[in-house]
Amino acid sequence: MKSILIKNILLDHKPQDVLIEGNRFTRIGENIDSPADLLIDGRDKALIPPFYNAHTHAAMSLLRGCAEDMPLTEWLQDKIWPLEAKMQAEDLYAGARLAILEMIKSGTVFFSDMYFNVPVTIRAVEEMGIRAAIGVTFLESNGSKYVERGLRFLENLPETSSRVQITITPHAVYTVSADLFKRLAAIARERSLIIHTHLAETRQEVQDCIAAHDMSPVRWLDHLGLLGPDTVAAHVIHADDYELDLLRDRGVWLVHNPCSNMKLGSGVFRSAEIIEKKLNIALGTDGCSSNNNLDMREEMKIAALLAKVHYGSEVLKVDEVFRWATLNGARAYGLDAGEIAQGKLADALIINLNDVRMLPCYDLLSNWVYSADSSCIDSVICDGKFLMQGGKVPGEELIKEAAKKAASRLATKNNQN
Numbered sequence: 148m149k150s151i152l153i154k155n156i157l158l159d160h161k162p163q164d165v166l167i168e169g170n171r172f173t174r175i176g177e178n179i180d181s182p183a184d185l186l187i188d189g190r191d192k193a194l195i196p197p198f199y200n201a202h203t204h205a206a207m208s209l210l211r212g213c214a215e216d217m218p219l220t221e222w223l224q225d226k227i228w229p230l231e232a233k234m235q236a237e238d239l240y241a242g243a244r245l246a247i248l249e250m251i252k253s254g255t256v257f258f259s260d261m262y263f264n265v266p267v268t269i270r271a272v273e274e275m276g277i278r279a280a281i282g283v284t285f286l287e288s289n290g291s292k293y294v295e296r297g298l299r300f301l302e303n304l305p306e307t308s309s310r311v312q313i314t315i316t317p318h319a320v321y322t323v324s325a326d327l328f329k330r331l332a333a334i335a336r337e338r339s340l341i342i343h344t345h346l347a348e349t350r351q352e353v354q355d356c357i358a359a360h361d362m363s364p365v366r367w368l369d370h371l372g373l374l375g376p377d378t379v380a381a382h383v384i385h386a387d388d389y390e391l392d393l394l395r396d397r398g399v400w401l402v403h404n405p406c407s408n409m410k411l412g413s414g415v416f417r418s419a420e421i422i423e424k425k426l427n428i429a430l431g432t433d434g435c436s437s438n439n440n441l442d443m444r445e446e447m448k449i450a451a452l453l454a455k456v457h458y459g460s461e462v463l464k465v466d467e468v469f470r471w472a473t474l475n476g477a478r479a480y481g482l483d484a485g486e487i488a489q490g491k492l493a494d495a496l497i498i499n500l501n502d503v504r505m506l507p508c509y510d511l512l513s514n515w516v517y518s519a520d521s522s523c524i525d526s527v528i529c530d531g532k533f534l535m536q537g538g539k540v541p542g543e544e545l546i547k548e549a550a551k552k553a554a555s556r557l558a559t560k561n562n563q564n
């Protein structure tokens with residue numbers, strides 16, 4: 148069992164020592180004197196919980212910047228889906244690795260993914276040491292062959308490390324039928340898997356759902372038996388008061404994706420009402436082609452600014468948005484992580500307090516949410532191991548080269564049509 152002892156690091160407003168043994172924090176306090184495999188000097192540094200990205204599409208990092216200034220429907224149908232149809236396994240692998248590299252460098256240790264080719268994403272996650280909830284995605288417009296393949300995959304799940312969990316990810320109410328939703332809900336409950344879907348993202352989605360089923364998307368999914376504490380719903384912008392109460396009473400986890408919502412012009416998340424009604428809420432970046440990065444720190448700042456410009460400066464305080472991005476993301480996916488405490492899974496960021504963006508430091512969290520950027524992160528620890536140390540991620544150059552090659556293959560294929 149490997150151990151790490153971090154000495155004299157700022158934690159909870161005072162210098163402390165932190166001992167990690169295996170993949171857990173085992174001792175936190177002053178003057179811990181224990182032999183360890185690795186001794187870290189924590190002076191001029193702070194230890195804080197890392198990010199848990201509750202909704203993304205990792206390999207879409209390869210489509211960064213390929214389609215701008217469009218609403219969701221046209222963006223998906225005219226740009227994204229035709230490009231995705233050309234992506235091969237090696238492209239998805241290169242895209243997933245590029246995404247994970249970016250996530251590690253910006254302080255994220257977990258992501259919840261909704262995309263294609265689960266084995267390729269599992270491979271990238273296992274190799275790079277991050278945590279992930281990897282979704283088996285269902286989108287009926289892709290054809291029954293893909294649906295059958297997904298269902299077969301769920302019947303015989305692969306062995307993975309404890310860092311990986313499989314989820315079921317029906318894409319949305321406009322791409323998945325009632326029968327398939329019900330079938331997936333039954334499988335999820337039988338196998339104790341989380342269901343993760345897009346919900347109530349645009350006005351168009353709401354209008355179309357009412358026209359088709361005489362019910363809004365939230366009411367429709369409740370009618371189909373989808374909503375429960377094991378359901379994660381991304382976006383949830385267009386929900387009325389009754390629907391917010393319903394989502395709270397069912398224990399559903401909402402994921403706020405402010406950058407994507409603003410960029411696609413989807414609408415304003417109801418932060419003030421959601422806080423007041425005490426819904427479960429986490430934060431996510433969504434995919435790289437609607438954000439266009441995977442930086443959860445930036446997402447916190449933009450979530451807070453959006454709430455303030457819409458509701459007033461007292462809404463979505465620093466500690467609250469930080470909790471959405473950290474502890475709540477871990478809780479949404481059942482991880483015993485997201486806070487630095489004895490017995491918890493050893494995930495943490497070491498922040499450089501001498502970075503110009505962290506000075507002066509009247510309030511660490513306020514600097515972290517509003518002032519910092521990724522360059523303030525010295526090191527990233529996940530599951531008791533360094534994923535980045537002193538700003539370096541092993542294999543970074545190879546990952547970037549592979550992503551450039553995959554993107555140029557994709558561009559060539561796209562131009563040939």
Ligand SMILES: [Zn+2]
Pocket residue numbers: 202203204345381433434
């Ligand atoms: Zn999404």
